Amino acid sequence: MAMTAISVVVVMTFxxxxxxxxxxxxxxxxxxxxxxxxxxxxxxxxxCGYGNLFEHGYGLSNTALSTVLFNDGEMCGACFELKCxxxxxxxxxxxxxxxxxxxxxxxxxxxxxxxxxxxxLSMAMYMNIAKANNSGSIPxxxxxxxxxxxxxxxxxxxxxxxxxxxxxxxxxxSGDVANLxxxxxxxxxxxxxxxxxxxxxxxxRPEMVGQSLSFQVTTGDNNTVESVDVAPANWQFxxxxxxxxx
Ligand SMILES: *[C@@H]1O[C@H](CO)[C@@H](O)[C@H](O)[C@H]1NC(C)=O
Ligand SMILES: *[C@@H]1O[C@H](CO)[C@@H](O)[C@H](O)[C@H]1NC(C)=O
Ligand SMILES: *[C@@H]1O[C@H](CO)[C@@H](O)[C@H](O)[C@H]1NC(C)=O
Ligand SMILES: *[C@@H]1O[C@H](CO)[C@@H](O)[C@H](O)[C@H]1NC(C)=O
Ligand SMILES: *[C@@H]1O[C@H](CO)[C@@H](O)[C@H](O)[C@H]1NC(C)=O
Numbered sequence: 290m291a292m293t294a295i296s297v298v299v300v301m302t303f304x305x306x307x308x309x310x311x312x313x314x315x316x317x318x319x320x321x322x323x324x325x326x327x328x329x330x331x332x333x334x335x336x337c338g339y340g341n342l343f344e345h346g347y348g349l350s351n352t353a354l355s356t357v358l359f360n361d362g363e364m365c366g367a368c369f370e371l372k373c374x375x376x377x378x379x380x381x382x383x384x385x386x387x388x389x390x391x392x393x394x395x396x397x398x399x400x401x402x403x404x405x406x407x408x409x410l411s412m413a414m415y416m417n418i419a420k421a422n423n424s425g426s427i428p429x430x431x432x433x434x435x436x437x438x439x440x441x442x443x444x445x446x447x448x449x450x451x452x453x454x455x456x457x458x459x460x461x462x463s464g465d466v467a468n469l470x471x472x473x474x475x476x477x478x479x480x481x482x483x484x485x486x487x488x489x490x491x492x493x494r495p496e497m498v499g500q501s502l503s504f505q506v507t508t509g510d511n512n513t514v515e516s517v518d519v520a521p522a523n524w525q526f527x528x529x530x531x532x533x534x535x
Contacts, residue, residue: 319405325412346440346443369389440534444519449526450498
């Protein structure tokens with residue numbers, strides 16, 4: 290009897306999880322290049338604000354996005370599956386999955402200029418789908434896919450008491466944070482505003498220092514996860530706290 294009840298709970302939990310998983314997007318076309326070398330060092334510290342990508346759960350599975358894909362930073366953290374469609378001479382079979390971690394800026398002559406959809410991949414991800422490192426810009430098909438992450442959502446504190454700044458990282462589900470709210474143990478929910486990428490700010494709320502903090506993360510597909518008291522009352526600038534996950 291008890292076993293049956295547990296099974297029902299397990300089945301229901303899986304059903305709810307399945308509902309929460311974002312659907313894969315439709316295939317679209319773009320082009321892809323790479324920057325840096327196989328170490329991926331050049332891809333660290335990108336525009337989304339994650340800093341060292343190995344410390345924030347992304348590693349080499351990363352890409353910079355052209356203007357039309359980047360969407361002013363909202364696509365930071367979103368996951369894309371890419372496959373090369375330049376034919377068997379230039380393409381490897383299969384696909385690669387990357388997280389958006391940077392912006393490929395427009396330039397006088399650039400494949401990243403609007404209206405082009407362009408992925409500037411880490412070299413390691415490019416070499417997953419291209420046969421040679423001198424294949425240049427390759428046509429690809431791509432689609433949004435759910436992000437698979439290990440562990441919980443991370444909140445890295447930056448700034449100072451008068452300009453509290455939080456980098457949100459390692460977000461599963463659709464991955465792209467659309468809205469972030471914070472609640473101090475002694476306050477109601479306060480919306481934060483996007484500084485850039487996935488760096489969010491809260492101006493002139495110094496009373497938040499010394500309170501334990503909870504966060505509501507809403508992704509672009511309008512799912513919300515609440516992380517209660519992830520930062521203890523003695524939270525510090527420069528520290529990372531984790532809790533909650535899609
Ligand atoms: C990449 O960075 C790591 C750590 O800073 C360093 O040890 C390594 O030599 C770098 N590799 C290249 C190719 O620059
Ligand atoms: C590109 O591939 C060639 C041949 O395999 C190799 O000699 C070269 O070092 C590679 N370039 C980079 C940047 O890794
Ligand atoms: C909580 O807020 C109340 C009312 O604003 C204030 O009087 C009190 O000192 C606050 N407590 C803490 C621990 O911040
Ligand atoms: C994020 O917040 C803005 C402003 O409140 C709202 O217009 C928008 O619909 C929200 N987006 C999502 C995905 O909830
Ligand atoms: C997001 O979901 C909430 C309820 O969960 C709904 O009230 C709101 O309209 C939705 N917003 C968008 C932008 O879909």
